[in-house]
Amino acid sequence: xxxPVATALLTKLTTSNVLxxxxxxxxxxxxxxxxxxxxxxxxxxxxxxPAECCLLAEGFTFRSKTTFDGLRxxxxxxxxxxxxxxxxxxxKVMDHDLVTLTPCELGFIPHDALRQLNRERPxxxxxxxxxxxIDAAIFREWIVNVGRRSATAxxxxxxxxxxxxxxxxxxxxxxxxxxxITQVELADCLxxxxxxxxxxxxxxxxxxxxxVNRANFHLLERKKLEQLAGFDxxxxxxxxxx
Amino acid sequence: xxxPVATALLTKLTTSNVLxxxxxxxxxxxxxxxxxxxxxxxxxxxxxxPAECCLLAEGFTFRSKTTFDGLRxxxxxxxxxxxxxxxxxxxKVMDHDLVTLTPCELGFIPHDALRQLNRERPxxxxxxxxxxxIDAAIFREWIVNVGRRSATAxxxxxxxxxxxxxxxxxxxxxxxxxxxITQVELADCLxxxxxxxxxxxxxxxxxxxxxVNRANFHLLERKKLEQLAGFDxxxxxxxxxx
DNA sequence: TTCGGATTCCAACTCATGTTAAGATTGATG
DNA sequence: CATCAATCTTAACATGAGTTGGAATCCGAA
Numbered sequence: 369x370x371x372p373v374a375t376a377l378l379t380k381l382t383t384s385n386v387l388x389x390x391x392x393x394x395x396x397x398x399x400x401x402x403x404x405x406x407x408x409x410x411x412x413x414x415x416x417x418p419a420e421c422c423l424l425a426e427g428f429t430f431r432s433k434t435t436f437d438g439l440r441x442x443x444x445x446x447x448x449x450x451x452x453x454x455x456x457x458x459x460k461v462m463d464h465d466l467v468t469l470t471p472c473e474l475g476f477i478p479h480d481a482l483r484q485l486n487r488e489r490p491x492x493x494x495x496x497x498x499x500x501x502i503d504a505a506i507f508r509e510w511i512v513n514v515g516r517r518s519a520t521a522x523x524x525x526x527x528x529x530x531x532x533x534x535x536x537x538x539x540x541x542x543x544x545x546x547x548x549i550t551q552v553e554l555a556d557c558l559x560x561x562x563x564x565x566x567x568x569x570x571x572x573x574x575x576x577x578x579x580v581n582r583a584n585f586h587l588l589e590r591k592k593l594e595q596l597a598g599f600d601x602x603x604x605x606x607x608x609x610x
Numbered sequence: 611x612x613x614p615v616a617t618a619l620l621t622k623l624t625t626s627n628v629l630x631x632x633x634x635x636x637x638x639x640x641x642x643x644x645x646x647x648x649x650x651x652x653x654x655x656x657x658x659x660p661a662e663c664c665l666l667a668e669g670f671t672f673r674s675k676t677t678f679d680g681l682r683x684x685x686x687x688x689x690x691x692x693x694x695x696x697x698x699x700x701x702k703v704m705d706h707d708l709v710t711l712t713p714c715e716l717g718f719i720p721h722d723a724l725r726q727l728n729r730e731r732p733x734x735x736x737x738x739x740x741x742x743x744i745d746a747a748i749f750r751e752w753i754v755n756v757g758r759r760s761a762t763a764x765x766x767x768x769x770x771x772x773x774x775x776x777x778x779x780x781x782x783x784x785x786x787x788x789x790x791i792t793q794v795e796l797a798d799c800l801x802x803x804x805x806x807x808x809x810x811x812x813x814x815x816x817x818x819x820x821x822v823n824r825a826n827f828h829l830l831e832r833k834k835l836e837q838l839a840g841f842d843x844x845x846x847x848x849x850x851x852x
Numbered sequence: 853t854t855c856g857g858a859t860t861c862c863a864a865c866t867c868a869t870g871t872t873a874a875g876a877t878t879g880a881t882g
Numbered sequence: 883c884a885t886c887a888a889t890c891t892t893a894a895c896a897t898g899a900g901t902t903g904g905a906a907t908c909c910g911a912a
Contacts, residue, residue, distance in 0.1 A: 500743060519868080808860065
């Protein structure tokens, strides 16, 4: 009688970690409180001290910070199977917001249960630690993206990364994916203005590199986009040997 | 007979973690290979698969990535007591360079020894995991810095962060610190051009907010700099309760 | 002490991106 | 199916930051 929510976590964990049968059972035995949320709801807010972690089963979430003068920067997007606030297990106070981008299915896991799991299954502990390290690796690449790439390369890089991560959890469909994101939100991901997002998107479409209709992004020329972005997938560590 | 190098690590760990006597002894028993390096030497390079971690005992190191077209972005600066490549314990391939900024005293600790320590002292394992999470929290703030703050605010934020981190390990002297960094390197930290670094530095000096002579940075008006930067120290998690 | 390379500083000019404002589309809702 | 709010699009204009090039300093090495 396993929480269906845990399936997403296992799918994700096993793409970049090796787990044995007992590890998997221990994960399936986790007490998980299921919950659905609408789009654009704050799951955990900056400054809070949560007592549980949030497992994303369906939908997209993002993490963001808002500067003193009201500008928002999105720090990461999360795909199903991830635990976007796993850091709260060891950092008691949230230093950013965790927000739903789309309607989401979420599973909340008490910190106590996770700590016990870590003690009893060192293998799982390593896997979870590793997940937080991959998280950090993605932050690093985002620093490069925002700090050193042109707006166009930045956007290309963003889409390629997202594609690869969605692909790993089986959420792409023939070279595309569904991501209901507004241009305002894209701007906050890339550290540029909304108007400029629009300009760059027009360019990429004009060049025949991608199409967007509704929430449907289709990467027509993945190779070209990767070149344009200077994309190197190493940092995603999508294989246990990396 | 403890490696003097381990002292730096303990100083750092105990500022944001609670360790008991046995934990401390276990750390002191770690086999550490001592080594000195000149300034601007690569310690571990992008793409390598190191078998040990590097403990910084004296000096400064930084981590950086270089884009396809040769632009460099510095991802983090490291102060004595930190283990800048602790992530390599679980991420086998380096996705960035680790480099000395100044002449450094380093201690190299085999991955095996660290893994054994983690198994035997879960408390230490948590502390080390936590350190990597703080690392990630700093990355997040750097994303905001580079993505959403003006060049001036960015630089102010950088100096304040550094001051706080150095203060925590007792490396500041009356409102200042010594950091032998060139304007080129500052530019790569902040994601701006060298010329612009110079302009902004002039401005900050003209405003009487800081002075620099040689490698000596003196923050004359810390409060004003913090306001200018919109600095909120939460993300540094410099206390075990945070 | 002198030399040469690295670093800092400065000014003129260019350009990528931001800002503001206004229509045009779209999509929910009654 | 009319309406309204949100989103997208486009244009005109403003500006922060990049680029180039060169002078002034600094500093270690001979």
